[in-house]
Amino acid sequence: MKKIIAVMLALVLAVSFAACSSSKTEKGEVKKITLCLDYTPNTNHSGIFVAQEKGYFADENLEVEIIQPDEGTATELCASGKVQLAIDFQDYLAPSYIQGLGITAVAAIVNHNTAGIIARKGELTTPKGLEGDNYATYMAPIELAMTNYLCSKAGGDASKINYIQDYPTNAAEALNIKQFDSLCIYYAWDGINAEMTGDYDFVYYKDYEDAFDYYSPVIIANNDFLKNDSDTAKAALRAIRKGYEYAIENPDEAADILIKSDETGALNGREEFVKKSQQWLSKQYVGDGEKWGYIDPARWNAFYNWCYENGAIEKPIAENTGFSNDYLED
Numbered sequence: 293m294k295k296i297i298a299v300m301l302a303l304v305l306a307v308s309f310a311a312c313s314s315s316k317t318e319k320g321e322v323k324k325i326t327l328c329l330d331y332t333p334n335t336n337h338s339g340i341f342v343a344q345e346k347g348y349f350a351d352e353n354l355e356v357e358i359i360q361p362d363e364g365t366a367t368e369l370c371a372s373g374k375v376q377l378a379i380d381f382q383d384y385l386a387p388s389y390i391q392g393l394g395i396t397a398v399a400a401i402v403n404h405n406t407a408g409i410i411a412r413k414g415e416l417t418t419p420k421g422l423e424g425d426n427y428a429t430y431m432a433p434i435e436l437a438m439t440n441y442l443c444s445k446a447g448g449d450a451s452k453i454n455y456i457q458d459y460p461t462n463a464a465e466a467l468n469i470k471q472f473d474s475l476c477i478y479y480a481w482d483g484i485n486a487e488m489t490g491d492y493d494f495v496y497y498k499d500y501e502d503a504f505d506y507y508s509p510v511i512i513a514n515n516d517f518l519k520n521d522s523d524t525a526k527a528a529l530r531a532i533r534k535g536y537e538y539a540i541e542n543p544d545e546a547a548d549i550l551i552k553s554d555e556t557g558a559l560n561g562r563e564e565f566v567k568k569s570q571q572w573l574s575k576q577y578v579g580d581g582e583k584w585g586y587i588d589p590a591r592w593n594a595f596y597n598w599c600y601e602n603g604a605i606e607k608p609i610a611e612n613t614g615f616s617n618d619y620l621e622d
Contacts, residue, residue, distance in 0.1 A: 323524045324355045325517075327377040328366040333554040334481055335569045336401055336509050337379070338546045339536030339577070341553040346538065348531035356528065358553075367512065371395050376517045377528060381508035382592070383434045386599060389614045390607050394515035397615040399529055399585035400507045401536070402480075402576050407508055408496040409439070410486060411474040412467050416493035419500060420448035425473035428466065431457045435476060437604035442500050464489050478508070480573040485565060503598035505591055510615075518619065525619045529585065533620070536577050536584050543567070543574040585620045 329337055340358060343349050349356045361369060366378035367385065371393040379401070380388075388395055415421050419442035429435055440450035460466035463477050464486035477483055479494065486492045497504035511532070518525050539546035547570035551559045559566055578584050589612055596609040 320353045322353050322355055323521075323527075324357070325377065325524065325528060326357045326359060326375040327528075328369050328375040328379070329358065329360050330366045330379040330381070330509060332360060332556055332558060333550060335547070335550065335566065335573045336478075336480070338539045338550045338570060338573075339401070340532055341535070342538050342546050342549050343531045343535030345549045345553065346535065348534045349528070352527035352531045354524070354527055354531065356531075367393070367395060370512055370514050373514050373516060376514055376525075378512050379509050380512055382506040382510060382595060383508065384432070385510075385512070385614060386434060386596065386605050386609065389596075389609050390605060395512045395614075396515055396518060397507070397510040397587060398513045398518070398525065398617075398619045399511040399532070400587050401509045401511060401585075402507075402573070403579040403581040403586075404576065405498050405505050405508055406479045406483075406496070406573075406576060407476060408479060408483075408494055408499075409442075409474055410463055410467065410477050410483065411493045413491040413493055416474060416495060418446045419443050419495055420446035421493070422450070422474060423448035423452045424454075426454045426456055428459050428472040428475040429455050429457065430459055431455065434599055434604040437599070437602055438497065438501075438504060439476075441602060442495075442497070445500065464492065467492065480569050480576065484569045484572055488565060488568065501598075503594045506595035507587060507592065510587070511585075513619070518616075522619065526621055529619050530621060533584050539570065540574045540577055540584075543570040546570055546574070583620075583622070585617075587615045587617055589615075 327340065333341065344356060344358065367380045367388055369375045370378035371388065385397065409416065409419070411421065422439065422443040427439065436455065439453065443450040443453060456472065459475065460471065463475055463482040466472050483494060513525055544567050547567040551563060551566055592615055593611050599605045600608040
């Protein structure tokens with residue numbers, strides 16, 4: 293009898309051990325990766341913080357550190373391999389592709405370009421109104437070329453735009469005190485902030501030139517990371533996609549998660565603004581697209597072709613360079 297009991301106990305232990313081993317194998321090794329934001333946390337990033345808060349990364353066996361760039365840009369950190377994922381914008385990425393940096397855009401955070409130019413009410417009914425403006429800018433060649441083009445196309449004299457190498461932290465305030473007359477903003481942030489404080493003129497780039505419906509912002513990845521660990525890249529994007537899909541359906545809660553996750557504390561006390569921004573942007577993440585993250589090759593190529601043809605970049609960027617939809621799963 294003792295021998296029978298001993299055998300039965302051994303079988304139970306063996307089965308239990310096998311079950312534990314099977315569970316551990318299915319769970320897999322936890323992978324640690326780092327994602328670098330382009331700037332301080334804002335509603336462009338909400339889906340990422342939702343993925344962290346809701347455990348979507350953990351569900352994919354990922355431990356993701358979300359950081360802000362302290363030395364260099366997010367793209368430089370990604371290209372060097374110091375981070376696996378980062379956020380940037382298609383227009384700002386052009387020099388990286390010309391230089392041959394090892395990065396690839398793997399998902400569009402917002403389906404259509406929400407950037408445009410803001411000015412005081414009555415001063416910018418069309419881009420012709422830029423003529424004679426004191427225009428705040430980082431002096432990026434692509435932005436200058438686009439601004440000149442829009443002004444000229446609308447019948448203005450672009451040579452009369454006075455470009456000032458400066459950029460305010462609050463666009464609406466800078467316009468109100470007449471520090472500047474116009475500048476480029478993203479509507480989801482500075483546009484919503486302006487909307488809450490008064491009336492302004494705003495024109496979308498994409499409304500005046502189809503090629504300006506480029507992707508901003510996008511998630512980029514280090515090419516070596518994509519080559520050597522594509523499964524992890526796909527897992528990260530699955531989790532991030534769930535985060536943005538949650539933000540689309542639950543904008544107020546996504547805003548609360550963003551505010552809670554912002555370690556800088558800059559969003560504390562701005563709950564009304566952040567929620568308005570989130571409510572607006574949550575309708576733009578997918579918009580009229582079929583799914584979150586997809587990059588349309590025709591739109592991607594059209595923008596870089598325009599840049600080269602109009603002298604905004606010194607070398608052409610080959611068709612279908614710098615992006616891939618291969619890491620997005622249905």
